[in-house]
Amino acid sequence: MTDAIVADGVRKRYGEKAALDDLHLTVGHGTVHGLLGPNGAGKTTGVRVLTTLLRPDAGRATVGGYDVVRQADQVRRRIGLLGQHAALDEELGGRQNLEMFGRLYHLGARRARTRADELLERFGLADTGTKAVKQYSGGMRRRLDLAASLITEPQVLFLDEPTTGLDPRSRAEVWASVRSLVGGGTTVLLTTQYLEEADQLADRISVVDQGRVIADGTADELKARTGGDRVDVVLRDAGQLGAALALLPIDVGEVSVDADRRLFSAPVADRMGALTQVVRALQEAGIEAEDIALRRPTLDEAFLHLTGRSEDAGADAVRAGEAV
Amino acid sequence: MSAVGAVETAREERGGRVSLALSDSWTMTRRELAHWARQPVQVAVGLVFPVMILLMFGYLIGGGREVEGKYIDYLVPGTLALTMAFGLESTMIAVTQDLNKGVIDRFRSMPMANGAVLVGRSVADMLQSAVGLAVMTGVGYAIGWRAHASAGEFLAALGLLMLFRFAMLWIGIQLALVAGKPEMVQAVQILVWPVGFLSNAIATPESMPDWLGTVVEWNPMSRTATAVRELFGGHGAGAGHPWAAVIWPLALLAVFFPLALRRFGALSK
Ligand SMILES: Nc1ncnc2c1ncn2[C@@H]1O[C@H](COP(=O)(O)OP(=O)(O)O)[C@@H](O)[C@H]1O
Ligand SMILES: [Mg+2]
Numbered sequence: 105m106t107d108a109i110v111a112d113g114v115r116k117r118y119g120e121k122a123a124l125d126d127l128h129l130t131v132g133h134g135t136v137h138g139l140l141g142p143n144g145a146g147k148t149t150g151v152r153v154l155t156t157l158l159r160p161d162a163g164r165a166t167v168g169g170y171d172v173v174r175q176a177d178q179v180r181r182r183i184g185l186l187g188q189h190a191a192l193d194e195e196l197g198g199r200q201n202l203e204m205f206g207r208l209y210h211l212g213a214r215r216a217r218t219r220a221d222e223l224l225e226r227f228g229l230a231d232t233g234t235k236a237v238k239q240y241s242g243g244m245r246r247r248l249d250l251a252a253s254l255i256t257e258p259q260v261l262f263l264d265e266p267t268t269g270l271d272p273r274s275r276a277e278v279w280a281s282v283r284s285l286v287g288g289g290t291t292v293l294l295t296t297q298y299l300e301e302a303d304q305l306a307d308r309i310s311v312v313d314q315g316r317v318i319a320d321g322t323a324d325e326l327k328a329r330t331g332g333d334r335v336d337v338v339l340r341d342a343g344q345l346g347a348a349l350a351l352l353p354i355d356v357g358e359v360s361v362d363a364d365r366r367l368f369s370a371p372v373a374d375r376m377g378a379l380t381q382v383v384r385a386l387q388e389a390g391i392e393a394e395d396i397a398l399r400r401p402t403l404d405e406a407f408l409h410l411t412g413r414s415e416d417a418g419a420d421a422v423r424a425g426e427a428v
Numbered sequence: 429m430s431a432v433g434a435v436e437t438a439r440e441e442r443g444g445r446v447s448l449a450l451s452d453s454w455t456m457t458r459r460e461l462a463h464w465a466r467q468p469v470q471v472a473v474g475l476v477f478p479v480m481i482l483l484m485f486g487y488l489i490g491g492g493r494e495v496e497g498k499y500i501d502y503l504v505p506g507t508l509a510l511t512m513a514f515g516l517e518s519t520m521i522a523v524t525q526d527l528n529k530g531v532i533d534r535f536r537s538m539p540m541a542n543g544a545v546l547v548g549r550s551v552a553d554m555l556q557s558a559v560g561l562a563v564m565t566g567v568g569y570a571i572g573w574r575a576h577a578s579a580g581e582f583l584a585a586l587g588l589l590m591l592f593r594f595a596m597l598w599i600g601i602q603l604a605l606v607a608g609k610p611e612m613v614q615a616v617q618i619l620v621w622p623v624g625f626l627s628n629a630i631a632t633p634e635s636m637p638d639w640l641g642t643v644v645e646w647n648p649m650s651r652t653a654t655a656v657r658e659l660f661g662g663h664g665a666g667a668g669h670p671w672a673a674v675i676w677p678l679a680l681l682a683v684f685f686p687l688a689l690r691r692f693g694a695l696s697k
Binding site: 155156157177180181183185187189190191192193194195196200204205207208209210236252 | 532534540
């Protein structure tokens with residue numbers, strides 16, 4: 105059986121700008137694939153090509169084995185789309201929206217109605233079904249949009265930055281929904297700007313930059329390449345940074361230092377072990393720390409490692425070798 | 429295949445493309461009707477506006493007009509045609525707004541009939557125009573207008589008005605598809621007004637300077653207004669070529685209908 109999603113050398117230009125520049129992608133059936141990249145990387149353009157909304161200039165793409173250009177109708181029967189911006193009729197109520205989409209998927213009037221009720225119930229929107237969508241909160245809108253993309257239990261679901269702009273609670277709800285879908289065998293392509301999100305949800309991740317995939321693998325593989333989790337330590341006295349760095353265990357990777365914020369940041373392989381080691385070492389040397397935190401690498405740090413350039417020119421991260 | 433998917437496939441085998449396209453178009457029409465139900469005030473305002481034009485010209489300005497017969501018999505068919513012409517603007521606004529909504533992306537990512545969105549728009553706009561015609565003829569009757577026509581002639585007159593509206597509708601769709609941006613709607617609004625009033629809707633071409641009279645007589649809207657006046661009777665026949673009121677709209681449709689469909693199909697490529 106062919107893969108659920110294949111993009112083979114897909115290109116799309118907007119004037120001078122190549123939004124997609126030879127994009128290659130393979131997503132296996134029933135897996136969650138993360139498309140990770142900064143703003144403007146080409147994630148949305150990629151999703152729009154794969155969901156038949158945009159015709160590529162060159163290259164080939166299939167979803168469920170069907171060509172997105174020549175067999176668009178077959179593709180449309182098998183996909184669900186949660187776009188970057190809400191794709192709902194704002195004037196209508198939540199139930200009216202879902203019923204309308206159900207009819208357009210040709211479920212028939214009665215089935216469209218019961219399906220709308222099921223989904224409203226499942227996404228905690230049953231009480232607000234008659235309220236116009238324009239009066240919904242951001243989180244409710246996102247959930248309704250997700251519900252709309254699930255009307256036919258699609259084989260392949262596209263989620264374009266599903267949690268950008270959501271509060272932590274709504275984000276957790278969307279994550280939970282995605283996880284439960286994956287249990288049902290749906291293939292998911294998820295775009296995100298957050299490494300943590302891809303880490304939490306995706307089986308495999310493709311890092312996208314300037315319209316092409318620059319790295320690809322499981323979250324662990326990528327993290328190994330980007331230095332894994334990090335310990336951030338803020339010292340009371342910037343003058344002690346040098347002394348503190350000398351104490352660090354040998355197995356840490358590239359350390360970044362920000363003297364202005366009296367901070368150093370070290371990648372660590374063994375999360376809790378490294379944390380206790382750092383705390384103990386600092387204590388024994390009598391170096392006072394103001395704050396110690398364990399965190400995932402940021403997208404910016406991942407980028408620094410993968411591309412050798414910082415996505416944000418003003419980023420704090422500095423290569424340890426240059427700073428120390 | 430999932431349970432819902434199986435339902436869909438079964439229906440599709442039974443249905444066939446045409447009945448699916450009809451069903452999609454009906455769903456999109458229902459969408460427009462649901463919009464009305466949620467915005468009754470907006471719908472009412474849309475109906476009151478042409479009535480105001482009728483009353484304004486009938487009472488304030490109309491008194492001294494030089495036309496044979498009663499001015500009201502001249503004015504009512506004119507304002508009916510004028511209302512149909514202004515429909516171009518409301519169609520264009522509605523389509524422009526729709527195209528700039530996120531929901532269009534969802535429609536386009538679904539296996540629905542291409543063009544059902546436009547059919548829904550057309551049916552809803554034609555319905556609204558029919559209601560508008562009913563309201564205006566009612567108000568016209570209340571202020572003294574009478575049709576001296578058989579039922580057949582009366583219906584034929586309404587038919588010509590609706591045909592003209594249908595042509596305006598597809599021009600409106602095409603302009604919305606070409607312009608695309610809400611800012612462009614204003615430019616068209618500014619243009620529709622002179623085209624609407626550079627007609628014989630409220631004044632006879634004979635009462636105008638020669639060159640203007642010629643422009644006015646060639647205006648397709650004037651042809652519809654003239655033919656409708658003749659069918660309603662009460663206003664001396666022989667004003668020209670009644671077939672022009674059929675041919676003009678059909679000619680406009682022959683140009684703009686395929687243009688708009690093609691343009692819509694090629695959207696977002
Ligand atoms: N409709 C468009 N017209 C012109 N440029 C566009 C258009 N859509 C996207 N782009 C450009 O293509 C690039 C990729 O955009 P996009 O796919 O939206 O990135 P992402 O979703 O990763 O933020 C960006 O540089 C963006 O400015
Ligand atoms: Mg995007």
